[in-house]
Amino acid sequence: MKRLNSQNLLIASLLGLSTLFAGSYLSVKAQSAQDIPIDICLTSESWNRPNAKDQIATLRSIPNRHEPSLTYQEWTSDLILFREYYGLSASVGIQVRAGLFTPPRSLPQKDLTRMNECVDKWAQVGGANPNNNPLIEFWLFKHRMKSIKWTGREYIITVEPKNSGFQLGYFKKQSPDIFAVKVINTKGQLLAKCESCCKFSKPK
Secondary structure (H helix, E strand, C coil): CCCCCHHHHHHHHHHHHHHHHHHHHHHHHHHHCEECCEEEEEEECCCCCCCHHHHHHHHHCCCCCCHHHHHCCHHHCCEEEECCCCCHHHHHHHHHHCCCCCCCCCCCHHHHHHHHHHHHHHHHHCCCCHHHCCEEEEEEEEEEEEEEEECCCCEEEEEEEEEEEEEEEEEECCCCCCCCEEEEECCCCEEEEECCEECCCCCC
16 A cells, blocks of 8 residues: 655645535535525616606705705615614605606505505514515516525626616525625626615616
8 A cells, every 4th residue: 555645644634625625615615506586576667767857856855855856876876775673754755856756757556555565564574673674675677686696795686678667676685794795687697786876787
């Protein structure tokens, strides 16, 4: 039997480590294939966001409340994620900042009613402590949600562009403190990296 010298021992050790790390890598790759079920609560097919002029005018018309909203991102974001329920007043405020109430393109009343039903149901899921809600709520503008995956380090959200529309839905929170999101299109091209308000860029 051939004795292992120091060089052979080093090579054997490195091979062992490479096998160990390969196993870890495969584990991460397996996690990346984990699909998260999506619950679409509302789809408005034809609604379009107001233009910037109308949205700014609406925000400025509400004294002492939404003027600071001009510096927020909700009214220009393509995807908004909520990890906790902020209360009725705050929810309405975000709806205003996102352009859902802005004339002449306010979301149709039947869709607003359905939206409020969805949000109420989501708030009830959180029970007495809405900060621990197990579901994440999303608002998606001019796109349709196609899939959501969890890698163990981030959510990978696949969307399909549309000429109009709005979607509201939910998916299960996978971690209480990991909020990283990567948004891609159906071709796998990167659109955004974000945490709560995502504005899509041209595909990369």
